[in-house]
Amino acid sequence: MTAARRTFLGMPALAPRGVGHLRGEEPFPAAARRALADTQLRRNLGHATATIRAKSGAVIGEVPDWQELRAAGSAVKAAAMARLPELLEQLEAAVTAAGGTVHWAADAAEANRIVTGLVRATGQDRVIKVKSMATQEIGLNEALEEAGITPVETDLAELIVQLGDDRPSHILVPAIHRNRAEIREIFLRAMPGVDPALRGEPAALAGAARAYLRRTFLETKVAISGANFAVAETGTLAVVESEGNGRMCLTLPETLITVMGIEKVIPSWQDLEVFLQLLPRASTGERMNPYTSMWTGVTPGDGPQSFHLVLLDNGRTAVLADEIGRQALHCIRCSACLNVCPVYERTGGHAYGSVYPGPIGAVLSPQLTGVEDNASLPYASSLCGACFDACPVKIDIPSILVHLRARHVEEQRERRKVPTAEAATMAAAAYVMDHPGLYAAAQRAARLSRLAGRRGRGLPPPLSGWTAARDLPEPPPQTFRDWWEKRGSTDEQP
Amino acid sequence: MRIALFVTCLADTLFPEAAKATVRLLERLGHEVVFPAGQTCCGQMHVNTGYQAEALKLVRRHVRVFDPYDVIVTPSGSCAGSVRHQHATVARRAGDERLAEEAGQVGRRTYELSELLVDVLGVTDVGAYYPHRVTYHPTCHSLRMVGVGDRPLRLLRAVRGLELVELPEAGQCCGFGGTFAVKNADVSTAMLADKMRHVLATGAEVCTAGDASCLMHIGGGLSRLRTGVRTVHLAEILASTETGGTAAAPGITTAGNSSGPAHTGEKP
Numbered sequence: 001m002t003a004a005r006r007t008f009l010g011m012p013a014l015a016p017r018g019v020g021h022l023r024g025e026e027p028f029p030a031a032a033r034r035a036l037a038d039t040q041l042r043r044n045l046g047h048a049t050a051t052i053r054a055k056s057g058a059v060i061g062e063v064p065d066w067q068e069l070r071a072a073g074s075a076v077k078a079a080a081m082a083r084l085p086e087l088l089e090q091l092e093a094a095v096t097a098a099g100g101t102v103h104w105a106a107d108a109a110e111a112n113r114i115v116t117g118l119v120r121a122t123g124q125d126r127v128i129k130v131k132s133m134a135t136q137e138i139g140l141n142e143a144l145e146e147a148g149i150t151p152v153e154t155d156l157a158e159l160i161v162q163l164g165d166d167r168p169s170h171i172l173v174p175a176i177h178r179n180r181a182e183i184r185e186i187f188l189r190a191m192p193g194v195d196p197a198l199r200g201e202p203a204a205l206a207g208a209a210r211a212y213l214r215r216t217f218l219e220t221k222v223a224i225s226g227a228n229f230a231v232a233e234t235g236t237l238a239v240v241e242s243e244g245n246g247r248m249c250l251t252l253p254e255t256l257i258t259v260m261g262i263e264k265v266i267p268s269w270q271d272l273e274v275f276l277q278l279l280p281r282a283s284t285g286e287r288m289n290p291y292t293s294m295w296t297g298v299t300p301g302d303g304p305q306s307f308h309l310v311l312l313d314n315g316r317t318a319v320l321a322d323e324i325g326r327q328a329l330h331c332i333r334c335s336a337c338l339n340v341c342p343v344y345e346r347t348g349g350h351a352y353g354s355v356y357p358g359p360i361g362a363v364l365s366p367q368l369t370g371v372e373d374n375a376s377l378p379y380a381s382s383l384c385g386a387c388f389d390a391c392p393v394k395i396d397i398p399s400i401l402v403h404l405r406a407r408h409v410e411e412q413r414e415r416r417k418v419p420t421a422e423a424a425t426m427a428a429a430a431y432v433m434d435h436p437g438l439y440a441a442a443q444r445a446a447r448l449s450r451l452a453g454r455r456g457r458g459l460p461p462p463l464s465g466w467t468a469a470r471d472l473p474e475p476p477p478q479t480f481r482d483w484w485e486k487r488g489s490t491d492e493q494p
Numbered sequence: 495m496r497i498a499l500f501v502t503c504l505a506d507t508l509f510p511e512a513a514k515a516t517v518r519l520l521e522r523l524g525h526e527v528v529f530p531a532g533q534t535c536c537g538q539m540h541v542n543t544g545y546q547a548e549a550l551k552l553v554r555r556h557v558r559v560f561d562p563y564d565v566i567v568t569p570s571g572s573c574a575g576s577v578r579h580q581h582a583t584v585a586r587r588a589g590d591e592r593l594a595e596e597a598g599q600v601g602r603r604t605y606e607l608s609e610l611l612v613d614v615l616g617v618t619d620v621g622a623y624y625p626h627r628v629t630y631h632p633t634c635h636s637l638r639m640v641g642v643g644d645r646p647l648r649l650l651r652a653v654r655g656l657e658l659v660e661l662p663e664a665g666q667c668c669g670f671g672g673t674f675a676v677k678n679a680d681v682s683t684a685m686l687a688d689k690m691r692h693v694l695a696t697g698a699e700v701c702t703a704g705d706a707s708c709l710m711h712i713g714g715g716l717s718r719l720r721t722g723v724r725t726v727h728l729a730e731i732l733a734s735t736e737t738g739g740t741a742a743a744p745g746i747t748t749a750g751n752s753s754g755p756a757h758t759g760e761k762p
């Protein structure tokens with residue numbers, strides 16, 4: 001019956017190819033290069049991330065025990081992941097007892113099949129959606145459209161992305177790459193029944209979206225949501241949002257279908273206390289989240305009378321199997337790591353290819369798909385560590401990045417008969433550096449070779465990437481080692 | 495105090511002035527500096543590029559070479575960070591618990607220069623003289639991996655003649671990141687451009703930091719654009735004295751550039 005039990009036999013499956021949005025079409029450096037040239041994108045992102053950083057930093061500064069809270073969040077997640085199968089079954093029992101129905105989806109294809117079937121069974125051809133990363137991940141909207149069902153996104157930013165026929169570029173603010181003028185154009189072009197005299201002020205744009213969405217809320221009988229948390233002990237699901245659209249979707253329709261990654265389960269109601277303090281401050285820079293909706297199964301005469309919970313694996317069990325990488329499952333999708341990331345700030349989310357951009361995306365996507373399907377992502381970081389400092393659940397993203405780079409190199413080594421040029425260089429360098437005599441000789445050789453000049457003319461890629469914008473250092477006349485030897489006080493040793 | 499110098503491969507090969515300055519400074523403060531000759535590279539480049547098997551050899555060498563010393567100093571936040579936070583992990587990943595244990599011990603005895611000065615030797619005024627307008631870039635690994643905090647700034651504030659100007663957005667990465675600068679050269683350049691913009695906005699003549707690697711990156715960009723601003727390692731500033739000369743003098747420039755003194759005869 002349970003996919004969780006099934007997936008613990010043998011090697012856990014990865015997220016399948018050909019469905020969903022976890023793989024990009026080109027390597028990160030190529031996609032990033034294009035993004036860097038988009039001046040509008042650079043301005044929009046630079047402004048938006050700086051604003052969120054300042055706001056979040058200020059409210060985090062108000063909490064004297066922020067570090068303790070982070071430690072608590074991290075510990076709760078680690079403990080939950082350590083007994084995930086048990087918690088999921090507890091959750092299933094509690095949701096079922098409260099009148100809901102639980103479905104287990106091993107991967108994106110199965111989840112899409114389940115949800116499409118459930119909507120079809122209601123006889124409806126339109127659903128309203130609460131912003132959800134899980135449904136983006138599995139490409140649910142495309143699957144619904146293929147089945148003749150129209151999904152309507154109700155989160156403002158997600159609606160902008162949907163109407164603009166665009167892809168989300170941020171976990172929390174999917175349209176962070178758009179500014180007002182662009183949003184106005186999208187609304188005028190694609191929003192049903194929009195006032196042609198629509199103006200570009202934020203209030204006018206929000207008003208137009210509100211008018212359109214109100215009608216849709218009242219006329220639609222099925223809603224699809226994700227979940228921020230699921231409490232195993234009580235079977236309670238929680239969605240946190242800022243606009244109230246989620247509250248409408250979760251309460252007005254007759255049928256509610258929730259798609260949730262299996263890592264969202266937490267043991268007890270009390271654990272919510274920690275996360276509901278961490279999430280808003282790290283995420284939107286608010287002290288308290290504006291709309292926190294919680295529901296447990298079905299309440300007769302109040303809210304949706306039919307509730308389905310789809311538990312999604314799609315590679316998560318494989319992540320759990322990696323001792324270092326599994327921390328990525330602790331993520332509460334606050335997006336703080338994106339907002340502080342100097343790479344994300346300049347490239348935006350699309351360059352990462354996957355729906356999960358930024359630092360968390362760089363460690364999560366390659367683990368869900370298998371490192372080789374997203375091999376450039378672990379390298380899409382200068383390892384500056386800003387993400388680790390910002391993460392409210394203390395995920396050591398730099399260490400996971402380094403670990404995934406090693407997994408990539410190891411997989412390459414297994415697959416290829418002939419090592420890559422990089423692997424050969426690295427092996428040679430390590431050999432030389434493990435032999436101080438050779439090392440000193442190599443240093444002298446490096447010092448003498450001035451052929452390239454400071455501008456590095458004639459250097460091959462990838463080294464030419466350096467000299468395209470930077471001079472090389474001037475080789476000194478003498479290494480430190482030689483200077484020290486001439487002073488005559490070396491501590492001789494093997 | 496007897497202090498072992500972990501010079502780092504980069505300072506040894508390309509930026510010896512930073513290393514010499516570290517020696518001069520510590521000797522001036524009355525300490526004995528020793529240089530274990532068996533040292534080469536901490537293996538950080540290998541670890542961060544994914545070559546852990548190769549790095550393992552270098553970790554083993556580093557631990558063996560530095561094991562006999564009680565206090566180890568390095569003029570690099572990044573290499574201190576690697577020794578302290580990566581070596582044990584590399585060993586553990588390879589299943590060598592014993593090495594992990596020893597690496598942990600060597601790591602605990604390894605200090606970045608400003609930490610050694612302020613925490614271990616208890617000095618903030620090292621008696622330096624450096625009559626220049628200077629801005630300080632806190633490198634990512636000094637700041638976040640090692641956690642040097644404001645120690646470098648406290649040391650700089652005590653330098654006579656030095657005018658310290660605050661660097662805007664100081665905590666943002668300069669875009670170096672080791673092989674990141676070549677694997678993702680475009681993103682790295684975009685980050686560097688912003689760092690240079692902030693450095694230039696200070697009107698400083700010198701940009702300093704505790705890592706020769708990041709200075710090589712920032713300095714390489716400043717030099718290419720002929721900005722007339724140079725990069726100088728923190729150790730060189732702290733080693734400068736009224737009588738002993740300062741890092742403005744020929745031969746002590748770190749990541750020098752067109753405006754800095756050329757000491758090799760090559761015209762940039």
Ligand code: SF4
Pocket residue numbers: 330331332333334335336337338360387390391392393394395
């Ligand atoms: S990794 Fe941490 S900082 Fe990034 S989105 Fe997840 S919880 Fe937030």
